[in-house]
Amino acid sequence: MPDEYNKLSWQHLSPDQIALGLTTYPDKLLRFRTIWISDIHLGTRGCKAEFLLDFLKHTESEYLYLVGDVVDGWQLRKRWYWPQTHNDVIQKILRRAHKGARVFYIPGNHDEVARPFCNLHFGGVFVTNEIVHETAQGKRLLILHGDQFDMVIGCAQWLAHLGDTAYEALLRINTLLNFIRRKMGFTYWSLSAYLKQKVKNAVKRMSTFEHFIAERASHHNVDGVICGHIHHAEIRVIGNVLYCNDGDWVESCTALVEDFDGNLSLIHWAEQRQQLLHNARDTNSTPSFEQPAPLQRAM
Numbered sequence: 001m002p003d004e005y006n007k008l009s010w011q012h013l014s015p016d017q018i019a020l021g022l023t024t025y026p027d028k029l030l031r032f033r034t035i036w037i038s039d040i041h042l043g044t045r046g047c048k049a050e051f052l053l054d055f056l057k058h059t060e061s062e063y064l065y066l067v068g069d070v071v072d073g074w075q076l077r078k079r080w081y082w083p084q085t086h087n088d089v090i091q092k093i094l095r096r097a098h099k100g101a102r103v104f105y106i107p108g109n110h111d112e113v114a115r116p117f118c119n120l121h122f123g124g125v126f127v128t129n130e131i132v133h134e135t136a137q138g139k140r141l142l143i144l145h146g147d148q149f150d151m152v153i154g155c156a157q158w159l160a161h162l163g164d165t166a167y168e169a170l171l172r173i174n175t176l177l178n179f180i181r182r183k184m185g186f187t188y189w190s191l192s193a194y195l196k197q198k199v200k201n202a203v204k205r206m207s208t209f210e211h212f213i214a215e216r217a218s219h220h221n222v223d224g225v226i227c228g229h230i231h232h233a234e235i236r237v238i239g240n241v242l243y244c245n246d247g248d249w250v251e252s253c254t255a256l257v258e259d260f261d262g263n264l265s266l267i268h269w270a271e272q273r274q275q276l277l278h279n280a281r282d283t284n285s286t287p288s289f290e291q292p293a294p295l296q297r298a299m
């Protein structure tokens with residue numbers, strides 16, 4: 001069954017197929033010191049809530065950071081879409097906070113309605129615009145959503161996600177287009193060159209975004225920065241700053257995690273799930289980290 005799950009193109013799974021894949025390894029649990037997730041876009045059809053629920057079911061952490069765009073207020077305002085699974089995601093997160101995990105919520109641009117509630121607690125979830133996390137190695141990481149740097153991104157972002165197949169198809173369309181243009185007496189116009197330029201610009205903008213954020217972090221006297229927003233998971237060093245992006249749960253189903261030694265890594269849940277759970281401990285084994293000490297009562 002695990003192999004079958006791996007072979008499936010998970011973006012086009014039917015609910016039955018999802019159930020098939022996700023019922024494997026019911027008792028396995030991955031433990032981390034910290035988990036960062038963002039760009040969940042609850043309230044949209046694109047949201048991969050089943051995969052996120054599965055991820056939440058099989059993971060545990062002392063700290064959980066929700067790095068923005070958890071709920072897509074823009075889409076919900078246009079058309080109400082709120083299936084049970086989206087409710088379950090919220091419930092699971094709140095339950096974590098209830099069970100003692102330190103949960104932080106950094107609103108993004110799609111859930112900017114939550115921004116006025118910064119510096120307040122809701123059901124054990126602390127809402128904040130920016131926060132610094134200290135890893136087990138003592139590294140200080142600034143966490144923000146990242147839309148503050150939107151002016152450097154522009155609108156042709158989707159072009160950067162075009163795969164090779166799509167690009168090949170465009171080349172063929174271009175040939176056909178110019179055949180017609182020639183017949184009609186027009187001059188050659190390269191659609192592919194035009195789009196290639198657009199893609200190049202989009203990629204350039206993305207890297208400008210990353211550099212902007214890294215720059216910002218270097219002014220904050222921190223070792224690194226963690227953000228979301230551009231739906232592109234990554235860990236890399238820019239200048240003398242560690243740049244981390246936790247990706248999204250619309251396309252890539254990615255999370256950033258910190259282990260108990262303070263090492264950061266990215267998890268591509270759909271691809272790595274089977275392997276990770278195969279190597280994981282059973283749910284019932286002893287926790288690998290100390291629960292926060294209960295409050296001492298003065299005698």
Ligand SMILES: [Mn+2]
Nearest residue numbers: 069108109229
């Ligand atoms: Mn965003």
